[in-house]
Structure formats: structure tokens, C-alpha cells
Amino acid sequence: MPSMAANNFSRNTHQNQTKGDFVSRKQKIEQQRKNLPIAAVERRLVEEVRNNDTLIIVGETGSGKTTQLPQYLFKWGFCRDGGIIGITQPRRVAAITVAKRVAEECGIPLGQKVGYAIRFEDVTSGQTKIKYMTDGLLLREALLDPYLSKYSVIIVDEAHERTIHTDVLLGLLKNVQKARSKSINGVVNTDHNSSNNGHALEERIDNQNDGILKSCQVKKYNPLKLIIMSASLDARVFSEYFGGAKAVHVQGRQFPVDIFYTHKPETDCIDAALITIFQIHLEEGPGDVLVFLTGQEEIESVERLIHERLRQLPECSRKLLTFPIFSSLPSEKQMRVFMPSPAGHRKVILATNIAETSVTIPGIRYVVDPGLVKARTYDPKMGVDSLIIVTTSKAQALQRSGRAGRDGPGKCYRLYQESFFEKLTDSTLPEIKRCDLSNVVLQLKALGIDDVINFDFIEKPDRTAVVNSLWSLYLLGAVTEDNKLSDVGRQMARLPLDPVYSKALIVASQFGCLKEMLICVAMLSVESIFYAPREKLEESRNALKSFASPEGDHLTLLNVYRAADEFFQKNKMVHSEEKAEKNLRKWCKDNYINSRSLKHARDIHSQIVRNVEQMGLRVTSCEDDTLLLRRCLAASFFLKAAMKQPDGAYRVTLSGLIVQIHPSSVLFRAKPECIVFNELVHTNHSYVRNVSRIDYLWLVELAPHLYAVQD
Numbered sequence: 197m198p199s200m201a202a203n204n205f206s207r208n209t210h211q212n213q214t215k216g217d218f219v220s221r222k223q224k225i226e227q228q229r230k231n232l233p234i235a236a237v238e239r240r241l242v243e244e245v246r247n248n249d250t251l252i253i254v255g256e257t258g259s260g261k262t263t264q265l266p267q268y269l270f271k272w273g274f275c276r277d278g279g280i281i282g283i284t285q286p287r288r289v290a291a292i293t294v295a296k297r298v299a300e301e302c303g304i305p306l307g308q309k310v311g312y313a314i315r316f317e318d319v320t321s322g323q324t325k326i327k328y329m330t331d332g333l334l335l336r337e338a339l340l341d342p343y344l345s346k347y348s349v350i351i352v353d354e355a356h357e358r359t360i361h362t363d364v365l366l367g368l369l370k371n372v373q374k375a376r377s378k379s380i381n382g383v384v385n386t387d388h389n390s391s392n393n394g395h396a397l398e399e400r401i402d403n404q405n406d407g408i409l410k411s412c413q414v415k416k417y418n419p420l421k422l423i424i425m426s427a428s429l430d431a432r433v434f435s436e437y438f439g440g441a442k443a444v445h446v447q448g449r450q451f452p453v454d455i456f457y458t459h460k461p462e463t464d465c466i467d468a469a470l471i472t473i474f475q476i477h478l479e480e481g482p483g484d485v486l487v488f489l490t491g492q493e494e495i496e497s498v499e500r501l502i503h504e505r506l507r508q509l510p511e512c513s514r515k516l517l518t519f520p521i522f523s524s525l526p527s528e529k530q531m532r533v534f535m536p537s538p539a540g541h542r543k544v545i546l547a548t549n550i551a552e553t554s555v556t557i558p559g560i561r562y563v564v565d566p567g568l569v570k571a572r573t574y575d576p577k578m579g580v581d582s583l584i585i586v587t588t589s590k591a592q593a594l595q596r597s598g599r600a601g602r603d604g605p606g607k608c609y610r611l612y613q614e615s616f617f618e619k620l621t622d623s624t625l626p627e628i629k630r631c632d633l634s635n636v637v638l639q640l641k642a643l644g645i646d647d648v649i650n651f652d653f654i655e656k657p658d659r660t661a662v663v664n665s666l667w668s669l670y671l672l673g674a675v676t677e678d679n680k681l682s683d684v685g686r687q688m689a690r691l692p693l694d695p696v697y698s699k700a701l702i703v704a705s706q707f708g709c710l711k712e713m714l715i716c717v718a719m720l721s722v723e724s725i726f727y728a729p730r731e732k733l734e735e736s737r738n739a740l741k742s743f744a745s746p747e748g749d750h751l752t753l754l755n756v757y758r759a760a761d762e763f764f765q766k767n768k769m770v771h772s773e774e775k776a777e778k779n780l781r782k783w784c785k786d787n788y789i790n791s792r793s794l795k796h797a798r799d800i801h802s803q804i805v806r807n808v809e810q811m812g813l814r815v816t817s818c819e820d821d822t823l824l825l826r827r828c829l830a831a832s833f834f835l836k837a838a839m840k841q842p843d844g845a846y847r848v849t850l851s852g853l854i855v856q857i858h859p860s861s862v863l864f865r866a867k868p869e870c871i872v873f874n875e876l877v878h879t880n881h882s883y884v885r886n887v888s889r890i891d892y893l894w895l896v897e898l899a900p901h902l903y904a905v906q907d
């Protein structure tokens with residue numbers, strides 16, 4: 197049996213490091229950087245960027261695109277005019293971890309030259325020149341600054357993922373490029389591939405307020421350099437979209453990854469994954485294992501089964517540690533996967549597709565890929581979000597195997613046959629084809645793009661989906677009858693929230709319960725506040741009871757937030773802020789509350805309080821008037837109401853769909869006559885989540901354009 201030698205992890209933090217450690221780590225990083233395949237073509241890439249306003253870069257996973265290219269561009273003067281290099285990522289975890297790594301490579305604290313920004317969290321400063329961010333965040337920035345004037349270069353990374361934000365962003369960036377070219381040349385430059393050395397436009401600004409003609413003030417718009425990047429990208433589609441933009445391929449990868457397929461189809465993926473994990477553990481050399489699973493439930497059962505099987509092994513073979521990572525897992529637990537495991541132990545990371553692109557988890561040598569993923573699909577006619585398990589695309593399979601081979605040669609075990617791989621689709625169906633579009637439509641309208649149906653999307657969304665989004669925006673009062681953005685719609689677009697939640701805040705300010713609605717909306721905007729591990733289901737349910745409100749989940753969430761806040765404020769009176777935060781995390785743990793989600797909700801809360809104050813809305817409280825708050829919920833969420841049927845199921849008023857209240861709701865057993873809800877998901881049944889009890893007559897009174905008294 198091979199010895200379980202210590203794997204070669206290196207800590208990301210500088211804590212407890214001596215000066216010697218620091219120097220040797222810096223040298224090691226320098227060496228790693230030099231060895232990356234992209235390092236050999238640094239000059240050429242920089243030249244290509246200089247010569248082409250739009251460039252498509254395709255390079256193998258781990259070749260160094262995400263971490264190195266921004267540093268090269270900085271080094272070769274692309275920030276010289278004061279511009280910033282922005283790099284978008286589809287996932288928050290990637291934006292954060294890559295920014296940390298690049299700051300470390302530069303030997304500077306995060307937030308200075310290198311930073312990141314994601315919704316509700318901004319770790320950048322006036323000095324930041326290399327900014328990693330989510331694609332959604334850049335879209336919001338465009339609302340405030342349509343020229344994206346502070347960026348000299350924008351890199352859209354992992355474009356193959358085709359998130360809804362990436363797709364909209366590409367269309368928008370195309371317009372920004374045109375507008376910036378126009379500002380320089382005085383004409384629209386439609387040739388996106390043309391080089392433009394950009395004699396910056398000198399623009400005279402008349403300061404009309406104080407009547408002084410400041411003729412010496414100049415404003416410069418340089419051309420926007422746009423780079424579309426991915427490991428697995430159909431370069432042709434992107435090139436055509438950008439008027440024949442040049443595509444370059446970065447050859448080679450740092451370390452090889454051998455791919456293995458099964459000889460016959462696997463019927464039980466979990467069992468096949470388990471067998472493979474133990475084969476690796478018992479027969480292969482050192483290195484950690486990354487296993488892709490479909491969700492929390494599957495991860496938890498695989499984790500349990502691993503531990504059961506480990507108990508049957510001799511003591512010396514039990515040095516296998518499991519680490520789950522999925523999006524609703526508390527962040528301190530998520531970050532544990534990036535830490536080195538104790539010497540002599542092998543780590544098995546059980547992950548959803550959160551770990552599929554851009555992230556480097558040091559030490560991973562083996563990837564186990566059953567070839568499945570839980571994907572969100574949206575039925576625009578019914579307004580139903582479904583989570584279904586589907587096979588991955590070839591692009592996803594390549595990304596998954598690319599998580600190995602990043603700090604040594606790797607192996608990827610695909611739990612299906614090679615012939616099956618050949619039949620997989622090249623890339624995943626773009627999200628724009630399978631998502632609710634209300635938010636995007638509202639944002640495009642706020643950006644002045646009125647004719648959303650004819651917007652220059654890289655791939656057009658379904659017409660029905662656009663029409664339905666326009667219809668719900670109309671019902672919410674965000675667009676007028678002739679499809680123009682209304683004043684309310686303009687206010688809604690200023691808030692970084694789903695349109696219904698933005699509307700809820702505006703309605704609540706009129707009802708006099710904005711203070712409470714801000715909390716509800718902040719809590720509804722995060723994933724799973726309650727943490728219910730399978731092995732402690734009973735305890736977690738009991739903990740929930742102490743917060744539960746008979747009126748529904750919204751008031752329950754309000755109770756949790758208030759209890760946490762009271763606990764925190766009391767602690768802060770006697771302890772430092774840091775200690776109070778620590779105690780709050782412990783309180784969360786004791787109460788089966790996901791502390792990361794709660795923290796996230798508290799951050800969102802602070803930000804949206806600032807937003808509504810800037811908008812001039814009155815933040816008043818209804819105190820304990822829960823009736824008023826529930827009436828406000830009805831007035832806000834009337835698009836999602838349902839009536840109880842004789843058999844105890846519910847009929848959604850607008851679509852006629854039959855649904856059940858989700859077992860996680862406090863109203864699961866109470867089954868009131870009429871409800872409003874926020875989420876409709878389809879797993880094995882159609883379920884509604886985040887539910888509150890209302891009176892049907894309130895709908896008639898508060899949303900008369902949709903509801904009438906029933907016979």
C-alpha cells in the first residue's frame with residue numbers, strides 16, 4: 197500500500213510566517229509563475245491586446261489566464277492613463293479566491309493594487325488597478341457609469357459558462373466600445389477588431405452652475421480593450437459576434453491530466469464515486485481528491501458513506517478527511533477546503549459545480565466526475581423554477597478535469613464511458629434561455645435600451661420569456677402600458693435586488709413598515725438562513741421553533757434577524773466588535789442558523805438601508821403591528837399568491853399551477869386558506885417557499901388590477 201505522504205499544501209495567509217518562510221514562499225511563487233504556459237507568450241499576448249480592441253483568448257485550464265494576464269497588462273502599461281483592468285467571473289468564490297492569490301503573487305495586501313468586488317462586498321480602494329468582480333456587479337456599475345469610464349481593459353473570464361449576466365454584459369460592452377470609439381473619432385466605429393491607438397478626445401466642460409467656463413478641464417475616453425477568455429470556448433461564436441474579432445490560443449498546460457473512463461455505464465453514481473474514492477485512497481500516490489456531486493443532500497450522504505466505510509478499514513488506512521463545499525455552506529466551512537490537511541492525511545473535497553471553474557484548490561491531484569449537475573431551468577409560462585439533474589456539457593467536463601494538474605500531474609476519473617463523453621453537448625445551454633428575465637429586462641431599460649426584444653444578444657432569449665417579464669414588470673408598475681420605464685421602475689432599478697423585492701421596499705415605505713421590510717428582503721436575498729445537517733435534523737427543527745411565527749416565514753425571518761441583532765448589540769456593549777462577532781457566530785451555531793448567510797443578510801441590510809435613504813424613502817417601523825406587515829406583504833407579492841384546495845394542496849392564482857407548501861416552511865402543517873410566497877421550485881413536486889398567511893380580500897383591495905371578489 198502506498199504511504200500517505202504529506203501533500204505539498206501551502207498556506208495562503210502570511211500568519212505565523214517567519215521572514216525566511218516569506219522569502220522562500222515568494223521565490224516559490226515567482227518560480228511557479230515563470231513555469232506557467234502563458235508566461236512563454238507574455239509579450240505576444242500583450243502585443244495582441246495592443247493591436248486588437250477585442251481579443252478572444254482560449255487557453256487550457258491552469259495555463260495562467262485568470263491570474264497572469266491582468267498582471268502582464270498592468271506591467272505593460274495598460275493602466276498608465278489611470279484606467280483599471282476589470283476581470284469578471286461568473287462566481288463569487290472565484291472572484292474572491294483569485295483576487296487573494298494575485299494579491300499574494302504581487303506581495304501586497306488585498307484591497308490595494310489588487311482587489312475584488314461582489315454584490316454587497318467591495319474590497320477595493322482608490323489604488324486598485326486590477327479588480328476581480330462578478331459579471332453581475334459590472335452590469336450594475338454600467339447603470340451608474342454607462343461608458344464604464346474607469347476601465348481601460350475589461351476581461352470577461354469563463355465566458356463559456358454563458359451566465360445570463362455574461363451574455364447581457366457582452367452586448368453592453370459591445371455598445372460601450374462603440375460609444376467610446378465614437379467619442380474619440382466622432383463617428384461610430386463598427387469595426388471592433390480595428391486597432392485604435394486612441395488619441396483621447398479632449399472634451400470641453402462648461403461648468404454652468406457657477407457660470408465659470410472651465411475651458412481647461414478635459415475628459416478623456418480611451419478605447420475600451422475587451423478580452424473574452426475561457427478554456428473551453430467556441431471561439432468562432434464569439435469572434436463572429438464581435439465582427440470577426442481575433443482569437444488566440446494559448447497552448448499547453450503546466451501539468452498533464454490523464455483522463456480515465458469506465459468500461460461500462462454506471463447505474464449508481466454515488467456507489468461508483470465511493471468505489472473510485474477508495475481506489476484512489478488505497479492504491480494511488482499522494483494528493484487530494486475532488487469529487488463533483490449534484491447538491492448538499494448528495495454531498496452529505498456521500499460524506500456519511502465514506503465515514504462508514506472508513507470504519508471498516510484498518511487504522512493505518514483511515515487517514516482520509518472529508519470537506520464539503522456547496523453554496524449554502526457557511527463560508528468558514530467553505531474556506532476550509534483551501535487549507536492544507538494535516539501531514540499524512542488525504543483530503544477528499546465533495547463539491548457542487550461551485551468548484552468547477554477558475555478556482556485552484558492546492559493539492560488536488562485526482563478529480564472524480566460522475567458527469568452530472570443540478571441545473572436551474574425556468575418555465576416562463578408557469579413562472580416555475582425547477583432544479584433538475586442533467587448531464588454536464590463537454591465544456592464542464594473539461595473544466596472539472598482542469599481542477600487537477602494545477603500543482604502537479606493529475607488524474608481525472610469520469611464515471612461514464614468515452615462514447616458517452618462524445619455524445620455530450622459542447623457547451624451548456626446559456627442561462628438566458630432558461631431563466632426568469634425580469635431583472636435583466638428592467639436593467640436594460642434603465643440603461644436606456646428600450647427595445648429589449650431586438651437587443652443585440654449573442655443568442656436571443658425566448659420571445660415568450662421576454663414578453664412575460666415585461667408583463668410582470670407592468671403589473672409591478674415598473675413599465676408603462678407602452679412599455680416605457682416608469683418612475684417607479686427607475687427607482688426599482690436603482691436597488692441591487694430582484695424587481696419584486698425592490699417594489700416591496702417602495703410599497704413598504706408607503707405602508708409605514710419599511711424598517712421591517714428591509715429586514716425581510718435582506719433575509720430573503722440570501723441562501724438558506726437555516727442550517728439543517730441531515731444528522732441533526734431533529735435538533736435543527738427544534739431550534740427553528742423558538743423563532744417560528746404562526747403568521748409565516750417572513751415574520752419568522754424577521755424574528756431571527758431581530759434576535760441575532762439584539763444578541764449582537766448586547767455583546768457589543770461589553771465586548772469588542774470582533775469578540776461580539778465571534779459570539780454571534782457561536783450563537784448561530786447553537787441555533788442552527790447559517791452564520792455566513794446571516795452575516796450576508798446583515799451586510800445586504802446595511803447596503804439597502806443606505807440605498808433607500810439615498811432615494812429619499814421614509815424608514816419607519818410598524819413596531820408589532822404584524823397585521824399591517826402582512827397586508828404589506830400581500831400588496832408587494834401579489835404576483836405570487838395561492839389558495840388552498842379541498843385536498844390541502846394549493847392553486848397558484850395567476851398560473852393555476854398546483855403546488856405544496858415546502859416542508860421547511862413554518863406553515864407546512866398549518867395550511868392557511870390563502871398565502872403569498874416568494875419562491876416556487878420544482879424537485880419531485882412543485883413547492884412554494886417563504887410563505888405568509890394573508891386574507892384573499894386584501895388582494896382584491898390592494899391589487900385590484902388582478903383580483904376580484906370571488907363568487
Ligand SMILES: Nc1ncnc2c1ncn2[C@@H]1O[C@H](COP(=O)(O)OP(=O)(O)OP(=O)(O)O)[C@@H](O)[C@H]1O
Pocket residue numbers: 228232255256257258259260261262263264293294297426427450553554555556558598601602603
Ligand atoms: N489560490 C492558489 N493557490 C495556489 N496556486 C494557485 C492559486 N491560484 C492559482 N494558482 C496557480 O496558478 C495556476 C494558474 O491559475 P489560473 O487561474 O490563472 O489559470 P487559468 O488558465 O485561468 O485556468 P482556469 O480557466 O481553469 O481558471 C494554477 O494552475 C496554479 O498552479
